[in-house]
Amino acid sequence: MINRDTVTVAIIWIIATVAVEIAFSFVDLFPAAASEEAVIVDDAFYFLTYIAIPVFTFILVALSYSIIKFRSRPADDGGPPEDGPPQRTHNAWVRGWMLVTSALVVTVIIHPGLTGLWEMDEAANKDLDFVVKVTGVQWAWSFNYPDQNITSPELVLPNDTHVRFDVTAVDVVHSFWVPAFRTKIDAVPGLTTEIHANITETGNYDDDINFRVQCAELCGREHAIMQSPVRVVERAEFNEWVLSKQ
Amino acid sequence: MTALKPLGRAILFALIGFLIGAGLSAALVEAAGRDEMKEPIIAGGYMFALIGWLFGVGVWGSWVREWFGATVKPFHIEGWGRYLGFSTDHKVIGVQYGVTTIVIFLLAGALALLMRIELADANSTLLSRTDYNTVMGLHGIMMIAVAVAALMGGFANYVMPLMIGADDVAFPRLNALSFWIVPPVAVLLILTPLFGGMDTGWTGYPPLSSQGPTGNLLFLMAFTTFGLSSILGGLNFLATIITMRAPGMTWSRIPIFVWAVFAASLISLTATQFVAYALLMVIFERVFGMHFFDGTIGGDAILFEHVFWFYSHPAVYVMILPAFGIELEILSHFARKPVFAYKWVVRAFFSIVGLSFVVWAHHLFTSGMSSELHGPFMVLTELISIPTGVVFLAAVGTIWRGRLWLKTPMLFAMGVIANFLIGGLTGLYVADVVTDLNFQDTYFVVAHFHYTIVGGEIFALMGAIYYWYPKITGRMYSERLGRIHFIGMMVLYNVTFIPMFIVGAQGMNRRVADYPAEFENLNMFITVSSLLLGLAFIPFVYNMVNSWIRGRKAGDNPWGARTLEWQTTSPPPEENFETQPVVVEDPYGYGDPDAKHFEFPSGSGHVAEPAGGDD
Numbered sequence A: 001m002i003n004r005d006t007v008t009v010a011i012i013w014i015i016a017t018v019a020v021e022i023a024f025s026f027v028d029l030f031p032a033a034a035s036e037e038a039v040i041v042d043d044a045f046y047f048l049t050y051i052a053i054p055v056f057t058f059i060l061v062a063l064s065y066s067i068i069k070f071r072s073r074p075a076d077d078g079g080p081p082e083d084g085p086p087q088r089t090h091n092a093w094v095r096g097w098m099l100v101t102s103a104l105v106v107t108v109i110i111h112p113g114l115t116g117l118w119e120m121d122e123a124a125n126k127d128l129d130f131v132v133k134v135t136g137v138q139w140a141w142s143f144n145y146p147d148q149n150i151t152s153p154e155l156v157l158p159n160d161t162h163v164r165f166d167v168t169a170v171d172v173v174h175s176f177w178v179p180a181f182r183t184k185i186d187a188v189p190g191l192t193t194e195i196h197a198n199i200t201e202t203g204n205y206d207d208d209i210n211f212r213v214q215c216a217e218l219c220g221r222e223h224a225i226m227q228s229p230v231r232v233v234e235r236a237e238f239n240e241w242v243l244s245k246q
Numbered sequence B: 001m002t003a004l005k006p007l008g009r010a011i012l013f014a015l016i017g018f019l020i021g022a023g024l025s026a027a028l029v030e031a032a033g034r035d036e037m038k039e040p041i042i043a044g045g046y047m048f049a050l051i052g053w054l055f056g057v058g059v060w061g062s063w064v065r066e067w068f069g070a071t072v073k074p075f076h077i078e079g080w081g082r083y084l085g086f087s088t089d090h091k092v093i094g095v096q097y098g099v100t101t102i103v104i105f106l107l108a109g110a111l112a113l114l115m116r117i118e119l120a121d122a123n124s125t126l127l128s129r130t131d132y133n134t135v136m137g138l139h140g141i142m143m144i145a146v147a148v149a150a151l152m153g154g155f156a157n158y159v160m161p162l163m164i165g166a167d168d169v170a171f172p173r174l175n176a177l178s179f180w181i182v183p184p185v186a187v188l189l190i191l192t193p194l195f196g197g198m199d200t201g202w203t204g205y206p207p208l209s210s211q212g213p214t215g216n217l218l219f220l221m222a223f224t225t226f227g228l229s230s231i232l233g234g235l236n237f238l239a240t241i242i243t244m245r246a247p248g249m250t251w252s253r254i255p256i257f258v259w260a261v262f263a264a265s266l267i268s269l270t271a272t273q274f275v276a277y278a279l280l281m282v283i284f285e286r287v288f289g290m291h292f293f294d295g296t297i298g299g300d301a302i303l304f305e306h307v308f309w310f311y312s313h314p315a316v317y318v319m320i321l322p323a324f325g326i327e328l329e330i331l332s333h334f335a336r337k338p339v340f341a342y343k344w345v346v347r348a349f350f351s352i353v354g355l356s357f358v359v360w361a362h363h364l365f366t367s368g369m370s371s372e373l374h375g376p377f378m379v380l381t382e383l384i385s386i387p388t389g390v391v392f393l394a395a396v397g398t399i400w401r402g403r404l405w406l407k408t409p410m411l412f413a414m415g416v417i418a419n420f421l422i423g424g425l426t427g428l429y430v431a432d433v434v435t436d437l438n439f440q441d442t443y444f445v446v447a448h449f450h451y452t453i454v455g456g457e458i459f460a461l462m463g464a465i466y467y468w469y470p471k472i473t474g475r476m477y478s479e480r481l482g483r484i485h486f487i488g489m490m491v492l493y494n495v496t497f498i499p500m501f502i503v504g505a506q507g508m509n510r511r512v513a514d515y516p517a518e519f520e521n522l523n524m525f526i527t528v529s530s531l532l533l534g535l536a537f538i539p540f541v542y543n544m545v546n547s548w549i550r551g552r553k554a555g556d557n558p559w560g561a562r563t564l565e566w567q568t569t570s571p572p573p574e575e576n577f578e579t580q581p582v583v584v585e586d587p588y589g590y591g592d593p594d595a596k597h598f599e600f601p602s603g604s605g606h607v608a609e610p611a612g613g614d615d
């Protein structure tokens, strides 16, 4: 099965793959990452993309090449062209292909799949600075800081801390998502779910809309605007804010 | 006028049924002293109306009477009228399904454009947020119904029995029943806006779906009813493929599309029952005041999500497996080469079916289910890439060094390869737990599933329509309009949906009528291209209608294809084949001058025109 067509396709494929990989390395899709978790998520995305690109280019190159090279004129009476070769299968190709795709699948299962989970776990097991209790109700969020003993409609957090969010809902399922932190967890009535953020960057909603708590599970009429602003500030400023609230 | 009689009777019976059901329920509500409850009356009325409808349309006359020893009157009307009644001919039912699903597809497409117009700017202007939810939910559930029923109800019904050389399906009356269950579904969905709309999306998660407007109840009843239709269809196809194959049609000789239908039917038959239970339980919550899924009164909201996706993930393979089958079928006949690695593809189909049942919880990575489940469900989900990869290899292997005949069906089949490639690869990001924590419920997911359902299945559906159009109508469509449709759809489809990946990655969540103004430019772009995409369907509709009336005669086998459906007249006679074909080999013997898929016992039978016909 090595012939001029396969060789040409292989060469075009390699060139296309390199070109797309290089082009992709300039792409910056995501907004600012404000937590360690966000970096894990973005890295996983880029890794997956680098793995996916060769598969993508392989199929597209083979397809485009076939369209250009193997296109045939219909028979004189307008019927189908004459038959192609009676090639039914080629077990070496099938086995080789399955070996390669399986290897790729195992790779992405291990990394970023399982390592990603493990990194998330590691981040969650770091020393905890404090807990915020998050409650969703149609259609607003409220944030309770048990250590500081305050409740606020705005989520204010100190930079360089590890925060756990204990999330629940009163009426229907909502979902707690801060795009700048990349992770989300549903707020389920009768259940407390949790996610963590190891915060690394300051920022606030007025400058970057990804510093927002966005409900990410359809919860009825005002779901779209079930948002709260998020402010990540330096420790001192946070302490002041707490004092002003108490 | 006689053609309209069964329909008129069905509507009358449905109304009478509704009054009886509603009356009984009202009496019960009254007796229980709960006069404020309206929904039991609607649900009771609907149940009886459904039965009345089915009896009126023909179940009584051509089926149930027999149980009481009376004679049945088989439905027999010639001409167009037969499409309006309880016909048991699989070809008529296939057309009924096909036309119904295309109409629903166009309606739901119009709803999509309405959503896109609303999303052109960041605020809700055209639609209120409530109305947006209704439009979004209706678009979703109508499209899901189209995706489940168009290929299976429409094409599998019409073509599969022909392909295996059978004269009908195994249970023709059941087949008619499963079609006639569909119109009430459409009626319920169309009525939802009059009952306060629906605000749950097509997934109908409680506790939201057990509260809110009565429109939610209509949606739940519609979905449950539709499930019944799919279960009966799956059962019927399995029985047909197992018992009705022509002599000589061994398992290794059946066309690849038939394998795909077999695999998809296994899922329809078994998985659909789960979603029906889940939806019924929500209906019980609304109608009887039960609490299965409310965590604050002893229920569990996540339980519903598990059961729902235990069906709804396999359901995506009810959509895509027949699409794979059609894709490979078309590629083979238009590349004039055998389906590459046929046996591997069959193995791949069944691996997909098996795996599809053990991956459902990848929809629940952010639901709050035990995080110990994340790893296993991620691993199982990613394993599906291996059999799916085999299907890609088969597609590319089939056209490789073939003689490509780039007719419209072939263009669409190749479009499936390119589009589903994007759909499949972006599936990696939502199967990976870590990236899914971000992407779940954003426009990234919206783009991903449209790439699989529209880019994969709907493109295959279009390919199927053009491919079998000459067989079904006996006439040829306009190739020029077909190409314009393909090019318009392929380009504008990609231009519309690629930006959705980007806007999702930038932080736009789904199911919203309002979004941060930062995303306005991209959304405006998407809206404009989606409107142009809508225009691409005008040549399609015109071509279909016009060619059916005025198109030139197509001949029996204009594509020179080797499968059995092309070896009879276009359209086929009621009994499909004048004499029973006998199968001697598989249908993919291209390039082999001695290959022969079938023979008609000598001296008899319809002799098909030689391959080619006139073009």
Ligand code: HEM
Pocket: B109, B112, B113, B115, B116, B136, B137, B139, B140, B141, B143, B144, B146, B147, B200, B201, B202, B203, B446, B450, B453, B454, B458, B496, B509, B510, B511, B512, B530, B533, B534
């Ligand atoms: C003209 C082409 C189409 C456009 C512009 C379009 C657009 C949209 C939009 C804007 C949404 C809302 C997304 C969200 O916020 O979740 C949506 C949802 C959806 N669409 Fe489409 N769509 C199109 C065709 C289709 C087709 C052909 C199908 C399936 C056969 C389909 C299936 C769905 C489903 C299942 C949903 C989810 C609804 C829900 O979450 O309840 N769409 N579509």
Ligand SMILES: [Cu+2]
Pocket: A173, A174, A175, A215, A216, A217, A218, A219, A220, A222, A223, A224, A226
């Ligand atoms: Cu919400």
Ligand SMILES: [Cu+2]
Pocket: B312, B313, B316, B359, B360, B362, B363
């Ligand atoms: Cu799934």
